[in-house]
Amino acid sequence: MAESIYNLVPVEIENPAKPKMYRSMHDPKTPVTGSTFGIRGTTQSLGAGCIKKKDTATFGKPPRTQIPDPRTYLKGGDKLSRVPARVEVDEFHYQGERKELVPKRGDRPVMGLKTTKNFITANAVEAILQVPKIKVTEEPDYLKKTDYGQPPGYLEQVKEEIRRENEMIDAYVKEQMGYCHDDNDEPTEQLADDERIALIKALKTKWDAVNAKYQKMTHNVNLDTVGKVKRKEAMESELKALEADIGKLEKPQPIYIKRDC
Amino acid sequence: MALAEEASQLKLDGLIGFSGSVTNGLHVVRSANLPGTGEWIVYPLGSLVVVRQSGTSSAVAFLQSHSDDVSCVCVSHDGTRLASGQDSHQGVAADVIVWDLQEACEAALAGETVSDKVVVHRLRQHKGSVQAVSVNATDTLLATLGGRDDNALVVWDLKSGAAICGQPAAADNTLALRWLNKNPDRLITCGSRHLRVWQVDASLPKLHAVDASLGTLKRVMRCVGVTADDEFAYVGTTTGEVLKFTIDRDGIQLPNDPDRLRPMLKHVSSKRVGMGVCACECWTNPKSGNDNVLVGGGDGSLLMFNGELNTVQNKKEDLQGAVTSISLVARDEPVFYVGTSEANRYRVDIKEWRADLLSTAHVAKVKDVVFPPECSDLFVTCSGGGDVRVWNAKKRVELLRIRVPNLECEAVVCSDDGSEIVSGWSDGRVRSFFPESGKLKFVINDAHTDGVTALAVVPRKTRDNAAWTLCSGGRDGRVRAWRVTSSHQPMLFSIKEHRGTVTALKVSGDGSHVVSASADGSCLSFCLKTQVRKLALFEPNVFTQVAWHPDESQLLTTGSNYKITYWDSYDGSKIRVLDGSFTDEMTALDVEKKNGSWFLAGSADKTIKFWNYDDGIATACGVGHSKRVNAVKISPNQHFAISVGDEGGIYIWNLRGLQYNDDAA
Known part of the structure; x- marks a missing residue:
């Protein structure tokens, strides 16, 4: 016989329920x-x-086996059939409204009924006597509203939200970039005028020196080596930088500087 | 919104599992302090400690605060406290946890999950692992012994959880620890080539050891038992002998005082137990008052030695697996309990020396579970330990065990007529077995090159034809179909579409389509007749499981992205994505077959959740696994579900109340 996994299922032997003990009647x-x-x-x-x-x-x-019980002797009238006592029962009465009776087969409909009302005059009289309905067409006066001319309140909310958001973003960006608030508070001082003039003078002296050196090699137009080219370019850029610095210092506004500690 | 706010706990109906390799892991406790009548059984299962009432299957409590496998367990003599140590990574703290056993037992009787209050102390001193824990005779002190790299002996105050004193246990590796039975200040440690008797003075505090003189004997001592009068200790060695020591010693003396009393080796047993002694306990004969030694060997032999270390006649039994724990309920009780490394538990009657098998369990990771078609009385599991087992679902007993040594079984299915159990193995073969005799029916050699990881049976329309079709998926990413006949099993087709392991295969109800989930992040559906790809679902995800909704309009997938995804099976579009877990990947899934109104999903976060299909809300959560859940299956009659996990446990969950709630809603 072929094997089957279902044969492993434990067979539950059901004990038939024991019938009730027999007792003779x-x-x-x-x-x-x-x-x-x-x-x-x-x-x-x-x-x-x-x-x-x-x-x-x-x-x-x-x-x-059939000894009579002396207590249950036959009494007078025992064998007469008893008539059950009469019980007062109310007749059934239907509660609530009753429908009209269904017409009988032989009933005839009432024919030839005719109204005496003159509908034309009656309608005319009714129309004449009707009072026109008052239509309320009063529009609210928007000018008298309390918030007339005011920007709506929700705009303030939106603005406040935008501001808060921007603040949050700024704070976040600052935190991310590593700025600290103290940067703004770092002390600056105004550059003294004599100091500024001394600086300009020194820069100009330097410009003269560089320019002198530069002028000594401008005749050379055959820039055949890398060194020459570089030297020329370096001097040019130095001169330009010096000029820019001088220009900056010569501007007529006050100059604020930070001193490195 | 993974779990509904009023989510209930899934009720656990039964549990099959036992970490048998833990030395002295099994404890049977009878105490007036514990609630209920009868005995309580305490044993480790993965990272859990299970507390259950003997003789019932429902009164179970799980103690789950360990982060890794439990390595040792001990119970105080009054039965109120339970201490357990755990393994850990090298150099990482391994905790010892002291639990309130009374509270745990009460929770088990009430059918509730244990509260956090059950953890009385968490003792963090050892690194790597904890080798042994033990409570002294008066239940005041707790001694813990660190593992191989730690090797420290620490004595704690059991009530306050404060460390009193500690010291390196020995120059060499120490393996066992035991307090004396009467003297609450003395304990014995033994290990490689040494046995030490320690005196603890908690008032100083001080630990003082005296080494036993061993002479020229060199043994690795693995376990120790002490006689009732504290006179002798019996020690089991890895070479299979039992040694007898006198253990009396001087108290803590001044440095210049000479030693008068030292522990001495008295006897070496002439009998050697095969593969070393793994467990040894002293039992007092209530008639004569003599102490005998119960010895469990690595080869599974269970013997009794008398006080002179001669074997007692007719007291020998061979059990399955190494005898790792011997638990005496009382010192002179005529019955004791034995746990073996094969995860078997026995009750042994001393007079007749007869071992009754109480329960069996899987030793290694359980990989898959399956019900025979339309049969809720049986289920089949397969494990990484190389065995396929058939279980009775009602009595939770093993009916059949099929072993293929040194291989791992990755997947198991039952043929649609129940005439064979087909399994996929790590050597790339598909093996089919007869379900009653367990004999091999056929083998498909080289079904997949790196192991068969998924199997599915194509349902037959009629049973007239003896041949049927089997689909298999492998670690090589191929999906193959086989025509199974009694004489040969030719391959029908081989589809090479996946690049990663095929993790799951499911055949549609009419047998026309098969859907395969793969670790490469694709889920493909094929027509079985034409072998044409009908559907492809892609996601950056390791798909672990796939399931059809019963009307086959939708597909459900789980994967490593912690999500459960609903897909339209017509156009392959995503319908809904649920957060199955917030902490770990989803691993198991099974949809109710009748009308698909709910499904169960298991996760590597050690939980099983009961999901409402339409709402996408988990209404119940099952907590009990201590490692990754590998598979979950709903029984065909939908009264219960079975989940299996990496810790080797099989959990049977009651689903009845949940469905009644659904019907009412």
Whole structure:
């Protein structure tokens, strides 16, 4: 036989439910009719056969099995059938509205009914007497509104939100870039005028020196080596830088400087 | 919104699992201080310590505060405290946790999860691992022994959790630790070529050791048992002998005082136990009052030695796996409990010396679990330890074990008529077994080059034809189909579309399509008839599992991106993305088959969650696993679900209450 995993499933043996213990509907103390068991002797066990019958009896239950109970004797009128007491029962009455009766088969509809009302004049009279409906067309006066001319309140909210957001972004950017607030507070001082003039003088002297050197080589137009080219270019740029510095110092506004500690 | 706010706990119906390799891990406790009647069993399972009432399957509590595998467990004599140590990475602190066992037992009886209050102390002193923990006779002091690199002996005050004193345990590696039975200040440590008896003076505080004189004997002593009167210690060695020592010594003396009493080696057993002695305990014979030694060997033999270290006749039993723990409920109890490295637990009757198998469990990672079609009474698991097991789901007992040594079983399925169990192995073969005898039915050699990682059975329309189709996916990224007949199994086709391991294969209900999930971040659906690709889902993700909704209009995937994704199976568009977990990848998934109104998903974060399919809300969460969950399956009658994990545990979750809630809603 082929193997199957389902054979591994434990078979549950169901014990059939035990039926209720049998109890005879008959009185166990009743002697068995016709039994000859235990009839001899003076003592008789329960259920033993009993064939004590009258000598002449041929049928019927054995004696002593149908002894009448003296407490349940037949009383007068016991066997009369009892009539149950009359109970007062109210007739059923339907509660609530009743529908009109369905017309009978033989009923005839009422014919030839005619109104005497003159609808033309009645309508005309009704129309004449009608009071016109008052239509309320009053428009609200927007000029009298409390917030007339004011920018709407939500705009303030939006502005506030934008401002807060910008602040947050600024703070974040600053934090990211490593700025600290102290930078702004670093002390600056105004450059003294004599100091400025001394600086300009020194720069000019330097410019003269560089220019002198430069002029000594401007005749040379055949720049055949890298060194020459570089030297010329270096001098030119130095001169330009010096000129820019002089220009900056000569501007007529006050100059603020930071002193390195 | 992964977990609903009023999310309930999934109720655990049963648990099959035991870390048998932990020395002295199994403890059976009977104490008046513990609630309920009967005994409580304490044992480690991965990083958990499991506390369960003996004889019931529902009264279980999990103690889960260890970060790594539990390495040692001990219970105080009054039964109120439980101490456990753990492994850790080298140089990283390995905790010893003292637990309130009473609280844990009460939570187990009430069916609740244990609260944080159950952790009484967290003792952080050892590095790398904790070798042994032990509580002294009066339950006042706790001694802990560090692992190989730590090798420190530390004595703690059990009540306050304060460290009293500590010292390097020995110059050489120390393996076992034991307090004396009557003297609360003395303990024994033993290990490579030494046995020391320590005197603790908590008032100074001071630890003082006296080495036993061993003469020329050189042994590695692995376990130690002490007689009831504290006179002798019996020590098990790796060479299989049992040694007997006198352990009386002087108190802590002044430096110049001479030693008068030293622990001495008295006897060496002539009998050698195979593969070394792994566990040894002293048992007092209640009739004679003599101490006998219960010895468990590495070869699984369980013996009794008398006081003179001669074997007692007819007291020998061979068990499966090395006997790693022997637990006596009381010193003179006629019954004791044994745990072995094969994760078996036995109850041994001393008089008849008969070992009754109480439970078995997987030793290594459990990789997959499957129900036979339309049968909730059985389930099949496969493990990295190279075995496939069939279990009775009601009684939680093993019915069949199929072993293929030195290989790992990666996937298992049952054929649609239940006539065979098909499994995929790390050597690239597909092996099929008969389900009753466990014999090999067929092998498909070289099914995949680097191991078979996924299997699926194509359902047959009629059973007239004996041949059926099997789909397999491998570490080489190929999806192959095989026509399985009784005589041969030819390959029908091989699809080379994936670049990574095929992690899951699912066949549609009518057997026309197969969908494969792969670690390369793709999930492809093929028509089985034409082998044409019908659908491709791509995501930067390692797909770990895929499942059809029962009406096959949608696909569910789980992956390493912590998400559960719903896909339209017609056009492959993403419908919904759920956060399955916030901490680790999703690994397991199973959709209810009747109308797909809910599904279960397991994660590497050690939880199982019950999800409402339409709402995308997890309404219940199952906590119990101590490592990654590998697979979860809903039983065909939907009364329970089974999940398996890396720690080797099989967890059976009750789903009944949850579904009734659904029906009412």
